[in-house]
Amino acid sequence: MKTENMPENIKGNIPLKDYSTFKMGGAAKYFCTVKNEEETKAALDFAITKQLRVFVIGRGSNLLISDDGFDGLVLKIEDSSVKSEATKDGVVLNLGAGNLLTKLALDFQKESIGGLEWTAGIPATLGGAICSNAGANGKEISESVREVRALEMELAPEKYLESYALRSIKKDECAFAYRKSLFKDTKKFIILGATLFLSRGDSDKAKKEIEKNLENRRQKQPIEYPNAGSTFKNPVLSEEQKDKLSQKCPHFADVCKNSTVPAGWLIEQAGLKGKKIGGVMVSEKHANFIVNTGEGKAEDVVILISLIKQKIRIKFSIQLHEEIEYVGF
Numbered sequence: 001m002k003t004e005n006m007p008e009n010i011k012g013n014i015p016l017k018d019y020s021t022f023k024m025g026g027a028a029k030y031f032c033t034v035k036n037e038e039e040t041k042a043a044l045d046f047a048i049t050k051q052l053r054v055f056v057i058g059r060g061s062n063l064l065i066s067d068d069g070f071d072g073l074v075l076k077i078e079d080s081s082v083k084s085e086a087t088k089d090g091v092v093l094n095l096g097a098g099n100l101l102t103k104l105a106l107d108f109q110k111e112s113i114g115g116l117e118w119t120a121g122i123p124a125t126l127g128g129a130i131c132s133n134a135g136a137n138g139k140e141i142s143e144s145v146r147e148v149r150a151l152e153m154e155l156a157p158e159k160y161l162e163s164y165a166l167r168s169i170k171k172d173e174c175a176f177a178y179r180k181s182l183f184k185d186t187k188k189f190i191i192l193g194a195t196l197f198l199s200r201g202d203s204d205k206a207k208k209e210i211e212k213n214l215e216n217r218r219q220k221q222p223i224e225y226p227n228a229g230s231t232f233k234n235p236v237l238s239e240e241q242k243d244k245l246s247q248k249c250p251h252f253a254d255v256c257k258n259s260t261v262p263a264g265w266l267i268e269q270a271g272l273k274g275k276k277i278g279g280v281m282v283s284e285k286h287a288n289f290i291v292n293t294g295e296g297k298a299e300d301v302v303i304l305i306s307l308i309k310q311k312i313r314i315k316f317s318i319q320l321h322e323e324i325e326y327v328g329f
């Protein structure tokens with residue numbers, strides 16, 4: 001499908017399962033990979049002309065894409081530029097949003113730049129990680145971010161793109177919180193890149209930490225099946241919920257930290273490990289992961305998520321909230 005005035009890199013009717021780690025979902029009406037600001041603007045100009053909704057993806061590692069796909073333009077950011085400037089205390093990095101976190105951690109380790117070791121094994125782009133404020137091992141990407149460069153979109157009431165403007169957003173304007181940010185909350189920004197500050201580190205120590213993190217993930221996460229990471233956020237409990245749970249579950253005190261309990265532990269306690277719907281299943285290895293066992297459909301995931309939420313509500317009076325994001329529903 002080619003339309004008049006359509007930039008060369010925009011393609012029609014592209015299956016999104018090829019761009020999601022879950023390996024499911026229908027097609028995008030239009031799809032475009034962009035490597036810099038000019039290409040991004042050209043794609044957005046096309047979206048304005050055609051009155052399209054726009055959805056931006058990175059590695060597609062946190063998405064549940066509808067079996068009906070996305071009726072608009074999906075923009076995949078692939079800018080992997082890296083510019084660094086040494087300072088007295090560390091390094092200021094200007095990074096394209098398409099950089100992959102694990103690659104950054106490995107490359108920086110070789111140059112004795114520390115601070116991103118915890119990201120090793122998270123299959124994310126920098127833009128996606130900033131949008132979701134990705135975190136692991138008690139750390140979050142927001143800790144290293146100084147400023148974000150983005151295109152802010154003005155949307156019509158029907159969510160079609162009307163216009164856009166370039167913006168620099170300082171860290172304290174980014175509204176970072178647990179798996180949240182201004183970008184996630186508003187869905188109005190296309191992150192082009194970010195300035196990070198990282199300190200100098202010990203290369204050997206960093207290498208060991210990266211290897212340990214990769215091994216931990218291999219041991220604990222079902223990487224042998226397509227998945228989209230943690231399905232639910234870890235809920236924060238009230239005193240009443242904590243009391244109830246400690247009476248019901250003998251090991252509750254071992255897993256509850258600062259009133260937060262792992263969603264995977266709750267799902268396991270509810271006896272849902274291995275629960276299957278169609279082509280998807282609650283992982284036997286890590287109960288907060290839903291895996292695609294082959295021919296999984298987004299509809300199967302929606303049914304399984306609904307069943308898990310209902311069981312957890314009935315058994316523990318706790319409402320789970322999705323960490324994965326729905327696209328095209």
Ligand SMILES: Cc1cc2nc3c(=O)[nH]c(=O)nc-3n(C[C@H](O)[C@H](O)[C@H](O)COP(=O)(O)OP(=O)(O)OC[C@H]3O[C@@H](n4cnc5c(N)ncnc54)[C@H](O)[C@@H]3O)c2cc1C
Nearest residue numbers: 058059060061062124125127128129131134135136191229
């Ligand atoms: C095996 C596995 C392990 C995981 N482990 C972790 C973990 O330890 N910690 C953790 O936090 N997450 C984890 N995740 C989830 C996921 O990797 C993160 O949420 C990640 O930040 C998503 O990055 P992405 O580039 O894939 O973004 P996508 O999944 O493509 O998109 C996620 C969100 O970011 C937005 N987005 C993407 N790029 C941009 C951009 N350039 N501008 C504006 N918005 C953008 C999208 O619109 C969407 O809202 C894991 C996932 C998997 C599959």
